[in-house]
Amino acid sequence: MSSFAIHNLDGPDVYITNGIISAQGAADASEIDGRGCMAMPGIIDSRVFAIDAAAFARGGITSVCLMPDQSPVLDTAQAIAHATRLGGETVSVHPLNAATKALQGNEIAELGLGQLAGAVAVSTGRTGIASTLVMQRLLSYATRFNLTVISHAEDVSLIAGAVATEGEFATRLGLRAAPAYAEAIAVQRDIMLCEMTGAKLHVAQATTRRGLDIIRAAKARGVCVTCGITPAHFMLNELATARWHTGCRVSPPLRHEDDRLAVIEAIVDGTIDMIASGHDPCPIDAKRLPFAESAPGMATAECLLPLALTLVHAGHISLERLQELLCLAPAKLLGFVNGTHAIGTVADLVLVDINAPVKIPAEMQSGFGTLPLSGKVMMTIKNGHVIFKR
Amino acid sequence: MSAVLLDSQSFTPYHAVLMTNASTSALRPRNSGPEGASLFPNQHLLMIAGMKPWEITFLLDEAEQWVNFNRQTRKQTDVLKGLTQINLFFEDSTRTRMSFEIAGQRLGADVSSMAVAQSSVKKGETLIDTAQNLAAMRPDIIVVRHQESGAIQLIADVVSAYTRCAVINAGDGRHEHPTQALLDALTIRRHKGSFEGLTIAICGDILHSRVARSNFQLLMALGARVRAVAPPTLMPTDIERLGVEPYTHMDDGLKDADVVIMLRLQQERMHGAYVPSTREYYYFYGLTDARLKHAKPDVLVMHPGPMNRGVEIASSVADAVNVSAITEQVEMGVAVRMACLDVLTRQARGIEGWA
Numbered sequence: 001m002s003s004f005a006i007h008n009l010d011g012p013d014v015y016i017t018n019g020i021i022s023a024q025g026a027a028d029a030s031e032i033d034g035r036g037c038m039a040m041p042g043i044i045d046s047r048v049f050a051i052d053a054a055a056f057a058r059g060g061i062t063s064v065c066l067m068p069d070q071s072p073v074l075d076t077a078q079a080i081a082h083a084t085r086l087g088g089e090t091v092s093v094h095p096l097n098a099a100t101k102a103l104q105g106n107e108i109a110e111l112g113l114g115q116l117a118g119a120v121a122v123s124t125g126r127t128g129i130a131s132t133l134v135m136q137r138l139l140s141y142a143t144r145f146n147l148t149v150i151s152h153a154e155d156v157s158l159i160a161g162a163v164a165t166e167g168e169f170a171t172r173l174g175l176r177a178a179p180a181y182a183e184a185i186a187v188q189r190d191i192m193l194c195e196m197t198g199a200k201l202h203v204a205q206a207t208t209r210r211g212l213d214i215i216r217a218a219k220a221r222g223v224c225v226t227c228g229i230t231p232a233h234f235m236l237n238e239l240a241t242a243r244w245h246t247g248c249r250v251s252p253p254l255r256h257e258d259d260r261l262a263v264i265e266a267i268v269d270g271t272i273d274m275i276a277s278g279h280d281p282c283p284i285d286a287k288r289l290p291f292a293e294s295a296p297g298m299a300t301a302e303c304l305l306p307l308a309l310t311l312v313h314a315g316h317i318s319l320e321r322l323q324e325l326l327c328l329a330p331a332k333l334l335g336f337v338n339g340t341h342a343i344g345t346v347a348d349l350v351l352v353d354i355n356a357p358v359k360i361p362a363e364m365q366s367g368f369g370t371l372p373l374s375g376k377v378m379m380t381i382k383n384g385h386v387i388f389k390r
Numbered sequence: 391m392s393a394v395l396l397d398s399q400s401f402t403p404y405h406a407v408l409m410t411n412a413s414t415s416a417l418r419p420r421n422s423g424p425e426g427a428s429l430f431p432n433q434h435l436l437m438i439a440g441m442k443p444w445e446i447t448f449l450l451d452e453a454e455q456w457v458n459f460n461r462q463t464r465k466q467t468d469v470l471k472g473l474t475q476i477n478l479f480f481e482d483s484t485r486t487r488m489s490f491e492i493a494g495q496r497l498g499a500d501v502s503s504m505a506v507a508q509s510s511v512k513k514g515e516t517l518i519d520t521a522q523n524l525a526a527m528r529p530d531i532i533v534v535r536h537q538e539s540g541a542i543q544l545i546a547d548v549v550s551a552y553t554r555c556a557v558i559n560a561g562d563g564r565h566e567h568p569t570q571a572l573l574d575a576l577t578i579r580r581h582k583g584s585f586e587g588l589t590i591a592i593c594g595d596i597l598h599s600r601v602a603r604s605n606f607q608l609l610m611a612l613g614a615r616v617r618a619v620a621p622p623t624l625m626p627t628d629i630e631r632l633g634v635e636p637y638t639h640m641d642d643g644l645k646d647a648d649v650v651i652m653l654r655l656q657q658e659r660m661h662g663a664y665v666p667s668t669r670e671y672y673y674f675y676g677l678t679d680a681r682l683k684h685a686k687p688d689v690l691v692m693h694p695g696p697m698n699r700g701v702e703i704a705s706s707v708a709d710a711v712n713v714s715a716i717t718e719q720v721e722m723g724v725a726v727r728m729a730c731l732d733v734l735t736r737q738a739r740g741i742e743g744w745a
Contacts, residue, residue: 290536
């Protein structure tokens with residue numbers, strides 16, 4: 001373990017001694033010049049579909065929750081234990097247990113054994129659970145292990161075959177579309193089941209005004225529900241898929257502009273608790289297809305921080321709130337000790353120059369194009385080791 | 391924060407392709423010429439959306455000459471002599487494909503047709519590879535039908551990177567079917583003279599209909615009032631935002647209509663219960679003689695075909711000589727497609743757009 005003393009930061013100096021954040025520098029600490037940078041805790045990304053260690057390091061992400069939609073599905077202790085080792089030294093991988101066997105939505109998977117093998121929460125995967133009965137049993141059973149259930153909030157039958165959100169835009173393009181209500185209906189059902197069973201529910205992504213209103217109201221009456229979002233839904237609206245631009249095909253589909261604005265309001269007022277990347281790199285061949293046949297998903301990990309910083313630069317939220325959204329809230333949800341850079345914690349740390357311009361890497365341009373961003377990750381430290389330095 | 395709405399040109403793999411697509415000034419005749427030089431400055435015919443009224447009118451005017459030409463006994467010219475036309479149909483079609491084949495042949499083009507059953511797509515080839523391979527054979531026109539909305543745009547993007555070949559959309563998913571709208575308009579114009587002041591009711595399965603979407607755009611661009619008549623389950627969301635007036639009751643929708651365009655109930659596209667039965671559908675939405683009395687006395691009845699007799703239209707209406715223009719539409723189809731083939735290849739043939 002090495003020791004560092006980081007000086008000249010925007011804020012107090014940071015000392016790392018034997019991999020732990022300390023009050024004072026060790027005698028043998030190497031000096032790091034942090035001029036122009038801000039120190040923040042390593043990002044905890046609560047939703048990734050692939051382990052892309054280099055992109056995580058460049059993006060300042062030091063812990064990730066791996067979605068169960070893998071091959072094989074993370075529905076056995078064996079698969080989960082294997083997944084925990086995928087990140088090597090540079091990123092902690094926290095697998096999410098598949099809620100049901102093979103993610104089929106029929107039988108509850110082995111949640112207890114999965115937890116022993118390293119799963120930190122339970123996820124319904126890319127789709128919701130169609131059967132209300134299965135969802136109720138899942139939530140109920142999860143309370144035994146104090147596991148949070150992360151649900152994909154779209155009513156399964158309403159969205160069957162849909163690739164867009166119902167409205168003028170989808171009507172003009174002739175795309176099969178599902179109503180935005182599909183989200184609100186699923187959110188409402190899951191929240192009621194959550195109240196009924198006393199389970200902890202995390203709505204992976206709430207992307208519509210109605211869905212967010214339901215979550216806001218549930219929180220107000222004390223229901224144990226939290227909510228996440230990924231950059232596409234606060235950065236883009238459905239018009240980004242004009243001319244059948246498959247790079248912006250995501251799940252849930254992009255929404256109306258009013259819904260995008262509602263997402264930003266919900267980030268500001270705390271209805272949305274955390275921002276995740278939803279990192280889901282698609283092979284280019286899966287995108288060079290007619291819109292409805294193309295795969296949903298974007299590679300977003302590397303630019304998660306600059307994308308989220310647009311909310312700060314636009315004056316919607318403070319830097320402190322951003323750290324809450326990216327680090328503290330996911331840590332709290334999943335019961336991690338990191339998520340802060342308080343003295344005594346393991347040094348997962350990122351140095352960021354929040355005003356430095358960032359160019360979106362070519363391989364990520366399918367979704368966000370050449371959008372000018374700012375907020376460059378200058379250094380990523382994982383467990384006291386510098387794993388990325390620009 | 392402002393909406394971050396991104397241009398599709400930023401999608402790297404298509405970047406180069408997209409830069410060469412579009413109807414840019416580079417595609418206009420070199421000689422800017424007198425007024426009218428860019429009456430139809432488009433490389434492809436992909437959709438009615440975005441077409442200017444004068445571009446539509448220009449194609450209709452061009453089609454008129456071919457109507458008379460086609461009524462002669464000997465009906466072949468060498469306008470497209472030496473040019474190659476490929477008809478690429480990923481979705482079954484009889485009349486549209488035949489119509490394009492005849493149109494190309496009458497203009498003297500070498501016409502080849504490829505149906506999906508014979509194609510390498512069945513062997514796993516991607517749409518883009520198919521398009522690239524066909525483009526490499528240096529056709530001058532590719533006519534494409536595909537079951538997915540937007541697929542023709544994708545093909546046009548790929549093809550444009552290779553050649554100056556024109557791509558004609560012969561129907562993509564639920565999106566558009568521009569030549570059908572043009573032939574419908576030609577039929578209407580020959581009966582009614584103009585579109586100003588006309589009330590046109592488009593009735594039936596609007597949700598699944600690319601014909602309806604193209605017709606909405608075209609008929610409104612030319613000044614008609616357009617109604618969409620459908621059961622609520624077959625009415626697309628926010629249809630009124632397109633400028634059409636939605637009706638869920640057939641009698642109201644037909645009231646004082648000058649033209650009624652019936653749509654086929656696309657049972658093969660219906661995965662789920664949109665209407666309880668064809669019997670009930672016919673009772674409430676079938677075009678019968680009694681129901682047609684709500685329209686104007688000189689109403690014109692149309693149908694893009696193939697018809698489901700006794701489902702959306704009564705045989706007595708479909709076959710009524712002075713009312714139904716259904717077979718005339720098929721005749722106009724060949725003329726309109728000849729006009730499109732002619733106009734879209736003028737650039738390649740070195741003929742000015744107004745010639």
